[in-house]
Amino acid sequence: MPIHNVEIAQTLNKLADLLEIEGANAFRVRAYRNAARLLESLPRSVADMVAAHEDLSELPGIGEALAGKIEELVKTGHLTALAQEEKRVPAALSDLMKIPGLGPRRVHELFEQLKITDLAGLENAARAGKLQTLEGFGEKTETRIRAYLDRKTQATARMLLVTAEQVVESLLQTLRGVKGVKRVVPAGSFRRRQETVGDVDILATCADSAGIMRRFVGYEDVAETIAHGATRSSVILRSGLHVDLRVVPEECYGAALHYFTGSKAHNIAIRARALQAGLKINEYGVFRGETRVGGATEPEVYAAVQLPYIEPELREDRGEIEAAEKNRLPKLVVLTDIRGDLQSHSTATDGQAGIAEMAQAARKRGYEYLAITDHSQRMTMVHGLNATRLAQQIREIDRLNEKLSGFRILKSIEVDILENGGLDLADAILKELDVVVGAVHSHFNLSREKQTERIARAMDNPYFHIFAHPSGRLIGEREAYAVDLESLLHAAKERGCILELNAHPMRLDLNDVYCRMAKELGVKIAISTDSHNPQSLDFMRFGINQARRGWLEKDDILNTRPWEAARKLLRKS
């Protein structure tokens, strides 16, 4: 089985950790981390590139040495440099680096002085009070590490964006109520609309910075204050969410917002670009020597380095700066581009509202159409539709449509893809539908090859239009099933199929990387909410977030079109 980009990235990151603990040159370490990050977001499989004898050193940040290491990993699944490093530095030490407060230098000390080689060793030493005897460690550091190890049993996972929004909203309202406050805005990955957030960065401008800081650390929902400074404070809320607040002067707002929005890699690239132009950018502005030459607004920051404004969702250093240079940034899709929703459920199966009610709700959101995609018969637990009941539903929708003008309910189904790649309903009934959505709801544990083959075979059915929630993941709850999405994108391209970007905030597959891959291949995407009740139609905005992170434009998305135009993009059966 070919090695995945993420696996290569993990290996390179591990090597970087060990090198850092050993005390290797920091820039060498960074080179490994940069390469790992590049691979994580690369819209192509490196294994395929190697197989096609492409020159990996043409990738930005990959030189001769790294290209060689990546090729070795692809061809042998093994990395000699890592094996050699592990002889000098115990492999498990990289786990220790994940503990807040422990960086490479302290982990180095733990190993050198106390012969600690893994988490268990750290835990024993911490309990025995040995950590505070070390140079650079003290009582507080030891207490903090012990507290972390105690807490660690209740895993500190990243939080869904939708959950973080709910937690953060009332905090924002509280801060906005502080006297002298002008602005309070979330930045960081929250503003870049990542599907999950590890922490939330809030930026404020306020006449009384000490006042807003006091209110922040005194907020009712704060469980623990990590830091409390004049311009930066950091807390953990009861929900476990980590929140940072930074206060800057009003004239620095743009530079600060840019800086705190990140990503880190994007910032580094922008700052390096500023240096080339003889400028310095920090969170207080753009400077030429000691003179401040800009930074009140974000566009000013970009203008200083001769770039057009770059949308937050693109700021991952995945080619957006190069695209901006050439004035070829995508014109990202927006919520108001959406004309209809192509996956929803009714009370006929597991939905909570009738077809008419769902249609009414969609119409209220300004849509022109809504597909009712109830489950098919194999889904017995939700009373999936067999051909007879689907035929009844078709007639019901016909009757409802007769009474509607300017809106159309689409006859559809979320048909199960069977284990052998067949569909759960016969062609005779599928051909009566406006659009056929297919999905995997069983046999998640097939091998990657079998799963991929199964789905490709389903796409062979001439009535199959849209492949729904293509990885099956539920963020934080269920891993994606093993599947080769890249080859499925090719399969979709060949057969004229569409891939769904499921807008449910727990799903959001396709993810950003594969959205972009689809765009490059010319495979259209349907953004659908998979709504089981009228309110969930509002999840569309999370799908839009993900699409924007995947560089998608209005034209890349099927349901930005009126139905008649969208229909023409569906394969003819």
Next chain:
DNA sequence: GCCGTTTTCGGCCCGACTGTTTTCAGTCG
């Protein structure tokens, strides 16, 4: 380890906060 309209060698983003110090290193984002 990477990279080059100043460079194939000498650079590589930048500042805040904490803890352990007595002027600063380590960590973090």
